[in-house]
Amino acid sequence: MIIHLKGDLAPEKIATLATAHEAIHFRSEDRDILVLSSKITSVPTALAPYVDQSFVMSSDIQLASKDYQSYKRNIKIRQDVLGGNTNHTMMMAGPCSIESWEQISQTAELLKSLNIKTLRAGCFKPRTSPYTFQGMGEEGLKMLVKVRETYDLNIITEVKDSSHVDLVIDHADIVQIGTKAMYDQSILRKCGKSTKPVLLKRGFGTTLQEFVQAAEFILSGGNPNVMLCERGIRTFENKTRFTLDLTGVAYLKEFTNLPVVVDPSHAMGYRYGIPDLTRAAVAMGIDGLLIETHPTPELAKSDAAQQLNFDEFTKMFHSLKPVAEAVGQKLI
Amino acid sequence: MIIHLKGDLAPEKIATLATAHEAIHFRSEDRDILVLSSKITSVPTALAPYVDQSFVMSSDIQLASKDYQSYKRNIKIRQDVLGGNTNHTMMMAGPCSIESWEQISQTAELLKSLNIKTLRAGCFKPRTSPYTFQGMGEEGLKMLVKVRETYDLNIITEVKDSSHVDLVIDHADIVQIGTKAMYDQSILRKCGKSTKPVLLKRGFGTTLQEFVQAAEFILSGGNPNVMLCERGIRTFENKTRFTLDLTGVAYLKEFTNLPVVVDPSHAMGYRYGIPDLTRAAVAMGIDGLLIETHPTPELAKSDAAQQLNFDEFTKMFHSLKPVAEAVGQKLI
Amino acid sequence: MIIHLKGDLAPEKIATLATAHEAIHFRSEDRDILVLSSKITSVPTALAPYVDQSFVMSSDIQLASKDYQSYKRNIKIRQDVLGGNTNHTMMMAGPCSIESWEQISQTAELLKSLNIKTLRAGCFKPRTSPYTFQGMGEEGLKMLVKVRETYDLNIITEVKDSSHVDLVIDHADIVQIGTKAMYDQSILRKCGKSTKPVLLKRGFGTTLQEFVQAAEFILSGGNPNVMLCERGIRTFENKTRFTLDLTGVAYLKEFTNLPVVVDPSHAMGYRYGIPDLTRAAVAMGIDGLLIETHPTPELAKSDAAQQLNFDEFTKMFHSLKPVAEAVGQKLI
Amino acid sequence: MIIHLKGDLAPEKIATLATAHEAIHFRSEDRDILVLSSKITSVPTALAPYVDQSFVMSSDIQLASKDYQSYKRNIKIRQDVLGGNTNHTMMMAGPCSIESWEQISQTAELLKSLNIKTLRAGCFKPRTSPYTFQGMGEEGLKMLVKVRETYDLNIITEVKDSSHVDLVIDHADIVQIGTKAMYDQSILRKCGKSTKPVLLKRGFGTTLQEFVQAAEFILSGGNPNVMLCERGIRTFENKTRFTLDLTGVAYLKEFTNLPVVVDPSHAMGYRYGIPDLTRAAVAMGIDGLLIETHPTPELAKSDAAQQLNFDEFTKMFHSLKPVAEAVGQKLI
Known part of the structure; x- marks a missing residue:
């Protein structure tokens, strides 16, 4: 149950009420x-x-539920907005990992030429094996800040553990919580204390219920700016890297009030299927896309097989606009 | 390895060669x-x-492989064609089960009013429990024949075991092999002996490789008219009935020469997500759709939760056309 | 709901009652x-x-439920019995496919030397690809009959489709319904009309509920002699062929009244893990085991990687007895 | 590739070599x-x-591989040892969460009466929802230390994020890394810097390869004392909480040199199946067991359904000894 308290209560009184009723308390607006x-x-x-007002829930989902707030939340990212009634589908594109200034500035120029506003790139890489490239870390993050200044782009980058969450919150425009970190409560709670927009990726072994409950950790900390990102779940099928769960996207759109983003790159794992899956996601009227593109994918230090080169990305991007328009959305 | 024999060989000679090389022999065109x-x-x-000509394969897929035939096969269904370079997306719609003449003629009239050419309805229902409705059987099949005569519609209906395959081949325009019958070789072989178009549904626990191998049973019997239908796979997620594997659809489009059909109704299992998923499938440029609609879904004897009523279906259908056009397809 | 009718009703009356209440009718004992x-x-x-007596069910499971019959059913297989309160664990062993008289008689001699009473071997192989060995068919079945006569062994063999069910019912001592045929109602119904013991394998993509419902098709036909066989389900893990679901075995033991058999060979898919998994299954107090062994596994025409050679099998078999005794079971 | 360097190299030289060859360097023994x-x-x-010596690997697994060290590692836990050639199966039992001194001391007394040496209890609970009990934290950890002093028991407890790893390393005898934290590199690296025994639980959506690679993060930090714990994976089956992957346990035993522990409690999720599954795990000759028991399970603040009461636990424990002996193991 969610309760909006009356406006004139002393902080001590609120604390006492919260304790007495085993409730989580936060302030918002x-x-x-x-x-x-x-x-x-x-x-x-x-x-x-x-x-003042009370809301009864029909499931363990609370702040993210349409039982609480029936309209879709909107999220401001610097000068841009997604979600709400904007009908925006925001393209967030860039390499899996930032590798050099040359690589990232080339990517930024591509995005600008296509009028895309948001650049993605990983600095802290949660790799499965300790014997592979682990990312540029803080140095990469500083480069991203320079990219924003130089090219006027929104920056989204990933946190892999709580040690650098504050750093990423301070420097990025959207904090991405990766698929392997989705259950990490120290990350979730730190993001909850901020109001920085958060893109929460679904764990690949995570049910929809657990996924939304992870978002509740952030929301109940007082940060209303959460996006849910479907990026493929693990199934018995291994011809493809993961299985993109668009059935799950339909569920999230129906029952939650959070904007939904789709990442076809990690789901597919191979360049060939990404344009088709991206068009499919756009046709569902989603709020955002996360796509990997790299100037020279064959030389990429991570996820080489699934990053589109610039020609492939450009061609795909142009094909998305008519699909977006066909479902009443605007690609930004 | 696939071999096209020279044209002047005696049947006995061919039989001897096939035996000597443990080969499957069939005639086609x-x-x-x-x-x-x-x-x-x-x-x-x-x-x-x-x-005359020989083809080396890169996998266990043979006749269905682009290694053998690089262009997509087309399939003639009475006056209509799908696949090949037609850019057609064929809508096949109707109730889960045929229940009465009134129900099926109402559905036929809806389809005609929307200029849809193909009606689906089940006669032989492969239900999981013996204690539920098992279908109208041959009586239903006769009603479907009458529907075709009355309304000039293509008819697609399902076989659940080999005892009625010949009956369905004789009466339907497309034989649908259901998800639970996909491994049934007596069905597959009987379909292989015909040239009637076959829509083969993927088993919900079936890998893409096994799925295509099941199609090979039909193709290597001499029937070139096979469509593959993705209808949702079984995963750990149970908020939705199944998980629609569009990542797998991307794989099938890339590596096989068979037309691909998508059934969002069975994957989703709930009315609410079907329009979004159908638009997603159309945006992938697929060759056909299988959608459940029923005049009064709440009274349906099977799959009540996932059948659209006529208003819902009509509204969705009109929304599909611009999506199809956006990707260069024509909805028929 | 299950109803035992009073004893003096005319067949016509019973038929009328069954129709009026949409009930399945059968006679048993x-x-x-x-x-x-x-x-x-x-x-x-x-x-x-x-x-006479009525039974209310707590789930869709009926005749197989402990709500109906709280004690475990026993099943007579020629001179042997399993299930009930016998505390028997019956070893059923032999090659994946029967390939020759030499191969099968060698296997029979091994079993006799170990005092094992039941031989398994496939005649009709439900292979995934049409381009691989499909089994010896009826010829193999006749060899198995000769093995029974020669060595006084129980024979279990698999049906893959309904065309040869009657043949197998007539000749085998246990009819095995394979994992890919588990949903085939024409097979299930034919087995229901017989009283021949049936070993029903779980489909690898099948939930426990659907598995037991398939058994209900046989039971409600009037055949009380059904065993459930867990043989591995399909999961995201692919280092092993399937994942043996012993958690599911615990469920079946708790909620159903049917004997439970475990097949570790198909689950594991590799020789190395089979002895450990077999000991694990025995430690659960199950009613039977299905194990693949072959005189020369490296030459086997199917499932070469998972068949134990005779030395491996013999060594494993001797290790099972103390485990069985530790849990109060007797290996037969 | 793993390389043992010659013994007389200066630290600076080693650092230079490591950098030049993109190698991870650590000291061990x-x-x-x-x-x-x-x-x-x-x-x-x-x-x-x-x-000095070099080792070529046949897969991405390195320090944990039998290619590197063919015999099983042993691990010293205060006065006890498991793994190696000890043939010990160590029982680690106790409540899901520590809730009070009364609860934990009652549990300790039970364990002592059964001559069990290791107590498990969670202090930092990685709950899925923010609206449920999150554990007693550091206060609980202090109680566990007092239990060890009072009852001379080994203590194992879980870390859920990196903020309290050092605290747990300092106080527990075995650090448990939970299923949701398995990919957390800040935890893995901190455990790698210690030599405290670590029990690493498999993520429920984690492949065996990723699982062992997570262990490599700890091993390559210089901590050789890692145990792998299978605790159930997520599959399509939902009658049970998870699916215990004993097929995977067979794989780990065959290909890795790390001791293997099994947790049937979390896999099953219900009391009824746990004794059977525990006996199954013991029959595989594993190195340890993790079992939940609670003085009053019906009042437990977490995992109420799967904790055995003391009578159930005692009865089960006595049944394990003959099974362990049957496979040449000793239960400690």
């Missing part, structure tokens, strides 16, 4: 909010005098 | 074809004098 | 039984006068 | 070890003069 157990279906008597 | 093990990569010396 | 929808939780008034 | 890419199959010429 000048309002004090308590989140009680989702199993509670009527306002506790002792709490009643302090309640 | 006035040509005798041998399929040897896919592991053979050069023409056996003893066979060489009789070979 | 001189008793007429109706199975109504599992959702019915009280005896319909019109039926009440004819009811 | 007075030896300097370099781990190069697993793809390198012969000693680089420039490195040759400094090599």
Whole structure:
């Protein structure tokens, strides 16, 4: 149950109420909010005098649920907005890993030439094996800041553990929480203390329910700016790297109030299927896309097989516009 | 390895060669074809004098492979064609099960009003439990024949075991092999002996490789008219009925020469997500769609939750045309 | 709901009652039984006068449920019995496919020397690809009959489609329904009309609920002699061929009244892990084992990697006895 | 490739060599070890003069591979040892979460009465939802230390993120890395810097290869004391909480040199199947067991359904000894 408290309560009083009712308390838009157990279906008597508005939930999903807020949240990213009633589908594109200034500035120039506003690139790479490239780290992050200044692009980059969350929150425009870090509560809680937009990727072995519950960790910390990103789940099929769960995207659109982003690159794992899957995702009227492109994919230090070269990316990008228009969306 | 034999060989000679090389023999388009093990990569010396053309395979897929035939096969369904270079996306719609003349004629009238040419309805239902509705059987099949005569519609209906395959081949325009029957070789072989178009559904626990190998049973029987239908696979996610594997559709489009059909209804299992998923499938430039619609879904004897009512279906259908056009396809 | 009818009803009366209540009727042990929808939780008034005993179900499982019959069924296989309170674990061993008299008689001699009573071998092979060995068919079945006569062994062999079910029912001591045929209702119904013991393998993409429902097709035909066989399910893990679901075996033991058999050979897919997994299965107190062994596995025409040679099998077999005894079972 | 360097090299020289060959360097048992890419199959010429011994790998697994060290590692836990050639199966039992001194001391007394040496209990709980009990934290950890002093028991407890890893390393006898934290490199690296025994749980969506690669992060940090724990993977089956992958355990035993522990409690998720699955795991000759038991499971703050009460646990424990003996193991 979610409760909007009346506006005139002292902080100590609120703390006492939260403790007494085992509730999580946070402030959002000048309002004090308590989140009680989702199993509670009527306002506790002792709490009643302090309640402005209350919301009963039909599942363990609370702040992300349409039971609480029936319209889609919108999220401001510097000068741009996605979600809400904007009908925007935001393209976020770039290499898997930042590798050099030359590589990233070439990518930035491509994006500018296509009027794309958001660049993705990884600095801290959560690789599976310790014997492979682990990313440029803080040095890469500084390069991304320079890219933003030079090219006026939004920057999205990934955190892999809590040691560098604050650094990424301070420098990026969107904090990406990767598929392997999705359950990491120290990351989730730190993101909850900020208001920086967060793109939360679904764990590849994660149910939709657990995925949205991870988003609740951020939302209930007081950060309303969360996007959900489907990027492929692990199934018995291994001709493709993962299985893109667009059935799950339909579920998230129906039951949550959060913008939904799709990453076809990691799902497919091979260049050949990415344009088709990207058009499929756009046709679902989603809020954003995360696509890997690299000036010379065959030389990439990670995910070489799935990064589009610039010609492939450009050709695909032009094909997306009519699909977006066909479903009433605008590609930005 | 696939071998096109020279044109002047006696049937006895061909039979001897097939046996000697453990090959499958069939005739197609006035040509005798041998399929040897896919592991053979050069023409056996003893066979060489009789070979017109030979094809080496890069995998266990043979007749369905682009290694054999690089262009997409087309399939004629009465007056209509799909696949090949037609750029057609054929809508096949109707109820899960045929239940009465009233129900099916209402559906036929809806399709006619939308200029849709193909009606689907099940007569023999492969239900999981013995204690539920098992279909109208042959009586339903006769009703479908009457629908075709009355409304000039193509008819597609499902076989669930080999006992009624011949009956369905004789009466339907497309034989649908259901997800639970996909491994049934007696069905596959009987379909291989016909030239009736076959829509083969992927087993929900079936890898892409096994799926295409099932199609090879039909193709190597001499029936070139096979369509592959993705209808959702079984994964750990259970908020949705199955997980539609569009990543797999991208694979099938890339590596096989067979037309690809998508069934979002069974994958999703709930009405709410079907329009979005259908638009996604259309945006991939697929060759056909299989959609469940019913005049009164809440009274349906099977799959009640996933059948669109006529208003929902009509609204969705109109939304598909601009998506199809955006990717250069024509909805028929 | 399951209903035992009173003993003095005319067949026409029973047929009328079954139709009126949409019930399945069968006779078992001189008793007429109706199975109504599992959702019915009280005896319909019109039926009440004819009811001897009624059973309410807590799930879609009915005849196989402990709600109906709380003790484990026992099954007679020629002179041997498994299930019930026998505490028997029956070893069924032999090659994947019967290939020659020499091969099968060598295997039979091995089994006799170990005092094993049941030989397995496939005649009709449900191979995935049409371009591989499809089994010896009826000729193999006749050899198995000769093995029984010569060596006094029980024979278990597999059906792959309904065309040869009657043949196998007539000749084998246990009819095995394979993992790919588990949903085939024409097979299930034919087995239901017999009283020959049936070993039903779980489909590798099949939920436990669907698995037991397939058994219900046989049971509700009037054949009480059904064993359930877990043989590995398909998961994301592909270092092993399948994933043996012993968690599922625990479920089946808890909620069903059917004997449970485990096949570690197909689950593992490689010789190295089979002895360990077989000991694990025995330690669960199961009713039977299905193990592949071959005189020369490296020459086997199918499943070469997972068949134990005779030394490996013998060594493993001797290790099973103390494990069986440790859990109060006797290996037969 | 793994290289044991000659014994007389200066630290600076080693650092230079490591950098030049993109190798990970660590010291273990007075030896300097370099781990190069697993793809390198012969000693680089420039490195040759400094090599004492070199090991070529057949897969991405290196330090954990039998290619490197063919015998099973043993691990010392205070006065006890598991792995190696000890033939020990170590029982680690206790509640999911520590909740009070009363609860944990009752558990400790039970273990002592059964001569069990290792107590498990969680302090930092990685719960999926933010609205449920999150554990007693550091206060719980202090209680566990007091338990060890009072009852002379080994203590194993879980880390959920890197913020408390050092605390747990300092206080516990075995550091447990949970299923949701398995990819967390900041945890893995911190454990690599210690020599405290680590029990690494497999992620429920993690392949065996990724699982062992996570262990490589710890091993290549210089900590040789790693145990692998299978605890159930996520599959399409949902009658049980997870699917215990004993097929995978067979793989780990065959290809790695690390002790293997099995946790049937989390896999099953329900009390009823745990004794059977535990006996199955013991029959595989594994090195350890992780079992949940609680004085009053129905009141437990987490995982209530899967914790055995003391009677159930005691009865099960007594049944394990004969199984262990049957496979030549000793339960400690």
